[in-house]
Amino acid sequence: MNGRMTSALAVTAGLALAGTAHAQEDFPQQPVTIVVPFSPGGSNDIVARQLGQQLQELWGEPVVIENRPGGGATIGSAYLAEQDPDGYTLMIASVTFTMNAAVQSELPYDSREDFTPIALIGQVPLVIGARPDIPAETPQELITYLQESDEPLSYGATGVGSIQHFAGELFNQAAGTEVQVIQYPGGAPAMTDVMGGHIEYSIGSMTQMKPQIDEGNIKGIAVTSLERSDAMPDLPTLAESGLEDFEVIQWWAILGPDGMDQALVDEINEDINQVLSSDAFTEFLAADGGTPRPMSAQETADFMTRNFDRWAQVAEEAGIREE
């Protein structure tokens, strides 16, 4: 009964909005599903749920979050590629989506052709977090230490072709170091081994790193975005520390299946951008050091193309592949 009341209210709200915001065509007419290609509780899931909730308020139709984890996002992505391009099934994708394309040889879909980029959501930098007793405070000191140490040095990442692996190998290239990658089943176990001093550092998500750095369990060295992060303003960027143009960021986007109507894509894009510009969403992302990054659908498509090209090149140069 409660649920029926809520949806009745939502429908009323939706009608009111529909009258003003969407003169052209009333999307959506039925519940919209956002596929999360990961298990509940991860960053993709949490971002999708926040976005979904605000879109639901805007649209007056339920937005259902559906977790289809597995294969490093490939199972959920393959599922999306098979859906009707009617806008009722969307998916949250992250930078990993463009990295998978560079690393995995047997994907059951064409990452560039089988999807319609709709909107970019936002971005968050990664953080280089080092073991607490490492004899370095700044990026330069860390690089010097890594270059000169006689000990075998290692960093933690979350699987071949993961964002952490790409970031680590880019860092090796830029800093002229040869730190060995150690793969872990997730960011948390990698961080645990940094805390315990078993490996030198890990380049992990700010969400996971920040509390550990604040508590002194891990030493924060730098952020990997071009600009410093408002969430951790004391951390320098690698770009300002001598590694020119060094940028690896986590981003999230909303994709649909291939073949969506352009007007529909633009309509959903506008609605998402409206959510992104709300205070609620900005504050939500800011809590973990993220920022919204509204773009048009075309800009989103171009952004993704640049990512596909870049990661393919990095994978080639650094030899990142399933071997």
Add this chain to the structure above:
Amino acid sequence: MDVWANIVIGFDTALSPTNLIYCLLGVSLGTFFGMLPGIGSLAAVSMLLPITFYLEPTTALVMLAGVYYGAEYGGSTSSILLNLPGTPSNAVTCLDGYPMSQQGRAGVALFSTTIASFIGGTLGVIALYLLAPLIVRWALAFGPAEYFAIMLFGLVAAATVTQDAPAKGLAMVVLGMLLGTVGADITSGVPRFHFGFFELRDGINFIALAMGLFGVSEIILSIAQSVDKPFIQKVTLRSMVPTRDEVRRSVMPVFRGAGIGGFFGALPGTGPSIATFIGYAIEKRLSSTPERFGKGAIEGIVSPESANNAAVQAAFIPTMTLGIPGSATMAVMMGALLIHGIQPGPQLMNQNPDIFWGLAASFWIGNLLLLILNIPLIGLWVRMLKIPYGVLYPAVICFICIGVYTVRTSTFDVFLVLFFGLMGYVLRLLRFELAPILIGFILGPMVEENFKRAMLIYRGDFGEIMGRPISGTLLAMTAALLVWTFWSVMRARRREIRREARWADD
């Protein structure tokens, strides 16, 4: 910080009417889901997670945690009564629980595991209260080398927990390890043994394996043998009380189980399943009458159940103090906190003491509620045996499918259950034991992964692993265990030969 003050803060939060109601709701739902074979704690928590979005963060977690340990409590019921583990970590409880049930002692078995679970859970909560910061520092000392050594020790200790034919048992451990290699290798990214199935790149779903081997095969076996209905059990309170001898034999196993559970629970990445197997293995080794195991030994059910629930409670230590989820279920629970804008981690204890200690207190209250809830219900559960198989088994199959499907939203996994059900059936016909498969499946990949990590960190120098204090000691213990096992086998064989020789002389 003052322990007493923490207890006061904790119980103040936990005893608020709302939290108390949701705690009761959580443990009841948990027990219910746990009893349904196939729906384990992960599926139950994932299914109920969306409901908690509308609750206060503390209340949400009180409820979800209740579902989690409630499921582990309830899971032993179907292990004992039906030989169908409610959750994978209750699989080992089948070994002695079901024989007890067949002997008409289901009431005693259920009563004992409930008490053992309560003691294990309580000791786990006490560890959480008193030792959390200490345990965390100690857990951090475990790097890849140490994990490799402890998992190897566990594998060797548990591998020989078999009944009559050690070679058959070892073969099953190896089969489990081979099944564990399916999926993408984490170090190289290469997908192994996936036979072209995309779904197998993440490896075999543990729940599908456990439910297929134990659940589906049991059902096929019962149908094939068209077993008679088991005789009706007595369910009076008197019939539930263990004999004095059983109580005496249970005390130490319960406490050892709690210790083992607390240890493995606190180590991120290990969890209750490992704890139950090792608890069982250790009791069998320490017992002066190991031949009773598998035929209804009470030690064989109280130790794993105590370990299970202690591990579940201790698993909150790394999750809440470090922000490091030790298991998939814990990761979902951490997600629940994150959705409410609370970052579990080092600051939680200082910044939100009411949440941290409130949760800890609610865990104990939940355990107490489970005890109160479960004892009177034992009679009801035992009556489940009266349900005709024609009704019960289709329902069980249905629950198994739902539970397995929920974990990864994958129909492929449902077919996997069927496959492992048939495999389990064939293996049981050939008189192979199935529990060692699960041991190999859980521990094998952990040994491999951590060995690879350690060897990469030390650039292939095995001496480094042996030279580290914790891993070195564990490896020495493993070697000693191996030598001892071989020696006792040799001695037994020599005695046999001598006996035969004497017969020949006569």
